[in-house]
Amino acid sequence: MSGYNAVLARNTLSAQKGIGPYSQTVAFSHYNHLSAQLPIDPASGALVAGGVKAQAEQCFKNIKAIVESIDHVMEDVVRITIFLKDIADIDAVNSVYTAFFPSYVPVLTTVAVAALPLDALVQVEALISNGEGTIPQAPQAGDLVKTVRNTENAPVSALSAQSVAFSHYNNLSAQLPIDPKTGKLVAGGATEQTVQCLKNIKAILESIDVPFDDIVKITVFVKNLSDLERVDEVYTTFFPDSAIARTVNYFPARTTVAVSALPMDALVQIEAVVSHGDGTPPQVVEDRHGIVIKANNTSRAPIHALSTQTVAFSHYNHISAQLPIDPTTEKVVGNGVKEQTEQCLKNIKAIVESIDHVMNDVVKVNIVLKNIEDSAAMDEVYTTFFPGGVPARRVVGVSALPENALVQIEAVVSNAEGTPPQK
Template identity: 60%
Template sequence: MNNCIIKNSRNTNSAPKNHLSTQTVAFSHYNNISAQLPLDPKTGNIVIGGIKEQAKQCLSNIKSIVESIGHVMDDLVKINIFVKEIEDIKIIDEIYTSFFDNSLPTRTVVAVAALPISDALVQMDALLSNGEGTTPQKPCALLKVSRNTVDAPLMNESTQTVAFSHYNNLSAQLPIDPLTGKLIDGGVEEQTKQCFNNIKAILKSIGHVTADIVKTTIYVKNIRDVDTVNDICNQFFYDYIPARTIVKATDLPMEALVQIDAVVSHGDGTPPQLPEDSRFIVIEASNTEKAPKSSYSHTVAFSHYNHLSGQLPIIPETGKIISDNITEQTEQCFNNIKSIIESVEHVMDDIVKVNIQLKNIDDLDIVNEIYVQYFKNALPARTIIGVSSIPMRALIQVDAVVSNCEGTPPQNKCYKLT
């Protein structure tokens, strides 16, 4: 579409470059940072050492990107950490907090089957606050608001929810009893309910409800639990079901069976935005017959972003996987995304972030050849992980975050903060 607020894509030589993604893509009041591998930007090689050295390099690369656009690490609102071995998070935490001076970002930690470089043990991506906005928005000294409640599990390495402008980003919630700090008894059904009860407690503590959620990412230990998890999750929503992506985790912290994180609309904004906005800015959930039907929304827009559900290589007319060929499956995933985006009058170049799951990480070269054909201008920020299985035995799943310059009512197309 004819953008009014302009997407700002940037790279720096101080961090590793990848011709298939942009290091950071800013739109309105957020920057989306591509997943950073433990690569030395000077050599392009993985740093020497073990998990501690690799984690430090990932964080140093993120820091270099953040500083290259005039920000600091304390401007981060969310970090996702993908590890090969879940136990490595204990070592990562030895250096993690040293990169921040004040309140910590929200965080998700998950073990995955593979990373884009075979010798990598860890990969991290991030979401950054962007108070200055992007052209033609006027810079505004928006405040980042970090909050915790004792009614949900407290973690030393993360904040439960961090609000900035019109979004709250929650730390992924495990099925932990906040009173004991331990996993609850029971199977995946009980654990899923506990994850959502923790999310509800966090939202209640900041004056929000589950209906304010725009996107959930659900990490499951066993792919066969997907139907059960979906059934439980849908019980927590009434008027609409937020966008959703299911990710198969090799392992989760505390040996949990499920972990859920959420992106939440925050109509009241953060100071100095006016609280009255909460009565007017609305969530717009959309579906199209040109993409596969599911029990959750294809895309949910709020303010200046659209969040898309994970798309499988399903033919919309039949509801079946297109084939067992990675080329055809990749094309179908991106055709489904394209159909959703076009149904809300956007184009593929409005995407700011793409997340790709691959059953076989060796398929990445084929995926990349197809991927670049869907964009005409600067490529989005991107994260790729390898997983041991994907719903419906697919070889690939893709989701995306899309810029939404027109905003949602009552925001005008060139909405500016003054």
């Protein structure tokens, strides 16, 4: 077993104790996935007093405590995702954020959502590099470096890097519909804004010699769910991009989230996770062809024309967000959150098993609820699928979900065999 990556879940008393069945951090291969941190004082177990700045500081203190508990530093953070209750708080939270990242800045996504657990004003999530890997007794520290890159062909921000690569993944900051020449939002509605978001992503990828079809996961944040049809019309003009991708009709895994507000009052914001075949530092050229993207669908889970159920690359599988749709009837099940949560997780389980994996291979789960008050009922079902509570997790509340669902769930799954399978 010493030659295989292992899922490594860890907790520390120095940070917020989970308010649900999840681990503070789950490492696999060269990444640590942290559960979203609420502004909970670990000593008292309660939300900290004060306004949004005090709460943001506590969120980042909790992240720092977790990072240090696993012998890492804040400069090992690759991505930060900030969820706000009120987008007007963005400047206050950013002032706290910059205090924790005074020089190096990771990639960044910021959105406002309808509700957060415990009625918090802010919640912060982090993805951490893991240079030593998770092969027992085989530390790999020193073999990998973090690569941070920016191009003037896409919007440049002092708060974030456009792209941070580590090991076999490039993580991109969520792109707003900003024209990089003017620094302003493009004119028009959701159609024009989606075009600009995807143009910005394409410009970043071209600047680092990465094809657009190397994207393995897309997250689309929309202010109005009614704009999704216009977003999708644009989406199909960018995907598939290459002749090879068009031949197999390749689409990345995808999640759509209806948010209450976006920075600059944008209508759309798009985040991408990209495969990085040459790794960090670059492997010899011929080695990059040893790792391939594997896209897979199964009839045992709902199939969507614009996304693949699971896209594997290197040591991770990225699963598209699952709605509570019965794949047999193609309709949303039931009227309650328990039944709908069960269907979402059944769909994930069917996808995971279709690629010869098990639910214990899940390292991260992201849950979106229409009513945050449904959290306890959702957890009752959740624990039957994850009785050990191992995966890291994020829960947010939104005003609406596709198909008028009550819950939507996405997952990141470990892929020990890599792509293609190791010998």
